[in-house]
Amino acid sequence: MEILIQQIVSGVATGAIYACMALAIVMIYQAIHHLNFAQGEMAMFSTFVAWQLLAWGVPYWLAFVLTVALSFAGGIVIERLVFRRLENAPVLSHVVVFIALFAIFNSLAGFIWNFEIKPFPSPFGSGALFGGLMSPHQAGMIVVTLLVLALLYVFFRFTRIGLAMRAAAANPESARLVGIRVGWMTALGWGMASAIGAVAGMMIAPVVFLEPNMMVSILLYGFAGAVLGGLTSPVGAVIGGLAVGIIENLAGTYIPVVGPELKLPVALFVIVAVLVVRPSGLLGRKIVQRV
């Protein structure tokens, strides 16, 4: 029983990592109806930028803000530079370009900052909560995730540009007919996704340590969380991410023989099973429509 509770708390702590990343994934999905396979690498690269700024002596929160701003700009630049030319290319070609970006960022980060792991500071201090099951940083990460979630809600719900982005994503042709510059909305989506990714990266790095491959597997868990929660729902993404963390821990602890060796496959299996029953995820929106 004690172990069960410990594993759940520890699962929430790990799940916060996935939830963070899942938010960035949902964001880009809103903008381009796609999973961006380079998202994790972009977040990793942003985190390295932050690390570099810190190494140059920039105070933490200033480095934080600068990194988010740079990542936002970087996301927009990538969209305008790379994907705008591919507007009419088939979707699968876009996926291939994601893969190309993945390779580029991974390789560049290794080239510039090498592959050794680097400690990344936490703004929330060190120590132990709940008997060490959760560090103050992990608790702080959950708070930051919820904060980002709230900001997103406000942005999409109450701002004109948020509304325009939702419209552009839902129906680009109609959006153009009301004068929305759909291309820029997509670029803005990229910018926001990569800014959120940067936040995620800076929150994740203190836990798993910074290195060029840090996001490769976290991205998959993030995908799983986002899909489980429903790709159209930021709240769902956070819940999905936390759920993946818990499921994974329980599978590893309680499934005999194969459990510890197959934590990830078991978690994926659970998710696919959920999807078979609820194809749009736990909180994904079904679009009601009368014909």
Place this chain on the structure above:
Amino acid sequence: MKPLLSVRGLEASYGDLKVLRGLDFTIAEGGVTALLGANGAGKTTTLRALCGMIPRSGEVEFDGRPISRARTEDIVRLGIAHVPEGRGTFFNLTVEENLELGAMSRPARREVADDVARIYGYFPRLKERRRQQAGTLSGGEQQMLAIGRALMLRPRLMLLDEPSFGLAPLVVEEVFRILAHVRETMKVSMLLVEQNANFALSLADHAYLLETGEIAVAGSAEEIRNDESIRNAYLGY
């Protein structure tokens, strides 16, 4: 008087198939022009080409400005509102959000609320359903929403693509009554594409008949309405 919109040699094609073969026509400021023709004559394509939604060639001037190379969103920003075929509803947004989107390209935010109120004046049904997801509206309500959204732009020219399509006759009458009212109160010019020639000609001042991508007949609405041979040959009633 100088026309609001003038079109010369407008061509457009889908792949190898040429759908518009050099259209020439004009639309007068403040008037309603009907574009009639059988299925596949190129009516919808004409509207889409005017708005830059498909590749096209030829010359189009709006209020003296060339727009034949401009992008859709820039054309819209000049004051051309397109009520598209299928109504272009944002299904998962609320009715009110749909209306607000219509004013998206106008800088003055303050007037938006007033305009929304005015639209609700035209379409009380929409007001009742303002918090509802637009996808749950009936066909007639969606058509009203589409017209309302277009009006939120405070357009100088409205392009209407078959507003009667798929609606019950009573609803069609209501829609056209509202269009007539709008025309009076807001001084909007309209280019109306319709299969239902009867309704269209009742509203229009001027009409063009389109046949396989070319203009076959042009004249005042009254002339066409009264010309039995044209009615028989093109309009089938």
Place this chain on the structure above:
Amino acid sequence: MSVREESSAITAAGKPVSRFGARNWAGIVVVLVLAALPLFLANFTIFQLTMMLIYAIAILGLNLLTGINGQFSLGHGAFYAIGAYTAAILMEDAGLAYGWTLPAAGIVCFLSGFLFGLPALRLEGIYLALATFGLAVAMPQFLKLSVIEPWTGGVQGIVITKPDAPFGLPLSQDQWLYYFTLVVGLLLYWFAVNLVSSRSGRALMAIRDNPLAARAMGVNNALYKSLAFGVSAAFTGIAGALGAIVVQFVAPDSFTFFLSVALFVGLVVGGVGWLPGALVGGAFVVFVPNVAEHFNKALAGAVYGVILILLIYLMPTGAGGLVRKVADFIGRRMKSRPDR
């Protein structure tokens, strides 16, 4: 994420009407060149070409699924792995001759693919992508599972003996395996082309283009989609078996999700829905990383990415799209210049 719109441009892969003769000639030339190559090349290069053919077969299988049936898979490396392990276990534990492991791998993978396809039916687009991607990520962990270690050799993998040329043919091992692979590849290609132009093939394409209409016409969508998964997996599995024989080694490390990603990239670069594109894709998988490495070892990944992006700019619909454009261009030229 719909595959439909892009691949439906191709009506029946490899069957445009007018230039049929020209196409056949092109095919014959390609086959002749492929058959002659090993006579003039060093064994190492022959080995690389063999790998190219093997990846081409795997991509051909993926193309049947994605290009013809419109289903998306980022996990075909898993079936490649199953095929490879089937061959390795049968050869080393059961002492089966290598030739017989191919049909065995095909059957095992057909069943795995079919079974995987059943639940995957309920998943579309992105969800299917995630499910298949998950399969690819999980596969190495399954392969080294301690429960099945007696057969799979766990993380150590299985070392395989390389076959010699039979009947005293004056061929090196590499040459022989090349021809063996080439013949298997041609047979599979022939099978694929026939499948696509058969009734079943039309049903598969109908499902891709319009699932509702297909159902209305009496096509059993569920059955056909699962079958497509099975056949596609069988192709890829046979490629995996060939890969095991040629590389002489299987281990979980050989089949990480990067393999699935490579196959997917090969598919798109070759052209989704254009069956001959598989060969282009295979060449890409084998040779482009080497080219990238040649430019700059430390930045090989970045160079690879840039090459990939440039290729997609150059041919957004893959080599298939480019070939079609060029053919259209030539065709129009010929048309506009009537017989003198």
Place this chain on the structure above:
Amino acid sequence: MTRTNSRLAILGVLAAATALTVVAASADETTGITDKTIKIGNIMPYSGPASAYSQIAKTDAAYMKMLNDNGGVCGRQIEFISYDDGYSPPKTVEQARKLVESDQVALIFNSLGTGTNTAIQKYMNAKKTPQLFVATGASKFGDPEHFPWTMGWQPDYVSEGKIYARYLLKNMPDAKIAVLYQNDDYGKDYLAGLKAGLGDKASMIVAEQPYETSDPTVDSQMVNLKGSGADVFFNVATPKFAAQAIKKAAELGWKPAQLLNSVSNSVGAVLKPAGFEASKGVISALYLKDSQDPQWKDDEGMKKWNAFMDKYYPDGDKNSSFTVYGYSVSQTLEKVLEGACDDFTHSGIMKSAANMKNVDLDLTPPGIQVNTSATDFYPLQDMQLIKFDGERWQPFGEVVSGADTQ
């Protein structure tokens, strides 16, 4: 030309081509070696998940450059060719064949990984081309009877596991041991070594938790290990996970005696990220000097290494154990080649590699030497136990020989 003639001509070309390829296939004892040069190949993951190791190959390359600047080996300049395999065995096979058949190297040196080296072991031996000093501690790369052309270098994982087992039996005979291990050959070799070393007291192990390299953290495993009530923690993880584990143990308030495998005992890359406070008291074993340890400040070997790094690999990380590793393994190769000057052939080089007696390297601590024989293909087997005092490693006890644990 008549038709018959042209047909004959084609046949002739085919026959010649076949003959040519057959000739090229059989490797020669001096392939890759001329009077002026020797070609040495290397395969390393420059891309993919294991790319951190590429620093080793870069150090190797820098070392070869230094040798060349000093006049080469046996009067020959070294041509060092290193390829990327992304840690994927099929690619390793391709690159090994490229090196052997296309570049025609004399030997492949320090190729990295267990699966990758297994994939080419048979091929290299069939080609009678040395596969020297593979960069892995898997115990299977010291089998002269079956694979006379393949040799490991570093102490193998099984032996190291046994060293820790003996330490525990002697100092903590009532310990309850919890093991965290990477679920692959590396982790399982250590675990097997520990179990073998404990012998009939293997029941001292009360908990084993594997992790995958795809796991973001090992938190869940650590919670379970702590829950087992163990008082010894054996940490068989690669640097990133080893650091996470040490940090997590401290956060959990779990204070067992900790044993850390030598792969991850870099102060800069593991203990510093984990936190010095949390790492205090950790026990490990080493076979190379720690470049950050002040006790070697005036050490001749360390001075040479520093000069080398400054001149030939200024971008390299002096904190990293990889650069120390690359330097040392390259120096071993230098000594092997020098020992083969009289018989500078593949088998001559292999003979020299199998005939190293008490060879000191610049960076091996006193008492640890390279030894091989025709039947002993494990060059380094001795290790020094060390304990982290919160700042640096402190050696304690005698040098432990892994040889008798074979």
